Amino acid sequence: MLNKSMDFDRMNSAGYLVNNLARLFWAGLRHRIEPLGIVPGQFAALLELWINDGQTQKELVKKLDIEQATLANTLARMERDGLITRKEHPTDGRARIIRLTEKAWAIREDAYKAANATNEKALSTLSGEEREQFISIMRKVIDEMRGND
Amino acid sequence: MLNKSMDFDRMNSAGYLVNNLARLFWAGLRHRIEPLGIVPGQFAALLELWINDGQTQKELVKKLDIEQATLANTLARMERDGLITRKEHPTDGRARIIRLTEKAWAIREDAYKAANATNEKALSTLSGEEREQFISIMRKVIDEMRGND
């Protein structure tokens, strides 16, 4: 072998592992919430609306780390699926107030349980200390990556 | 507050953080490899083919943690983009041999550098020990999640 740089071991690449992990979490959550009639992409919006119902799309975008266009499409599917309604804003003709339906409220507790179960299963192999390390390292890396580049 | 279980803090959820992180890695890699004329989804297949050119789709699927249909589509785009060719298999009329083009070979070193730079930037805030913990914890969790559920 001429040069070590000629190799790239994806099993040692943080990016490769993170991607892999994200798809496993996605799949695990998808299975668990399927009976509730929701899909993983709707989860973040639901979490935020369960805490604070009746926001505009703009307010949601600010809190959920996704692009405006992504959220607009997800909200359209959620409306189609009967999870939210969108009514006109009282003072701003461009904005719309997003409100959860009864159906969305009804699945709240089960959805929390599904998410917690997915996390619990994933981390079940780790010690308490390792869990803390894992979470805190991820937060550090996210901050770093959001910072500059 | 009636009940602690009524809350779900996504900033403390491993799944939420992992998802976030994966999209940041994806974006970082995308920016860096854009000048090379490739996209992140093609990366895994390229890595494997750079090591072992001339495999069938089935062989690639076994090594890359993605579904057969996903790979088939990605390979179609790679063919369209002039990164691979697909020739008939000498003994099996169903299979096709996937081979890298000159164009794909030419960007190899720059692609490795781009991936390494993305990882390096991401982990730059971590100590050597933390990096090792991060990688080894991710491997543990992946093994756990792949295992059963």
Next chain:
DNA sequence: TCAATTTGCATAGTTTGCTATTTAACAGTA
């Protein structure tokens, strides 16, 4: 006041993931 700019949301178009299904070729067996 009214033209220009900004802003909130929607839409277009692409990639990449998934599941499910189809197609064609292979392999084994009656």
Next chain:
DNA sequence: TACTGTTAAATAGCAAACTATGCAAATTGA
């Protein structure tokens, strides 16, 4: 040999991410 079952790859259809662009309402400022 003809039938049956299996297997490799392609295709259909959906979700969800992104960038870029469009549109109409709101705001600004000359």
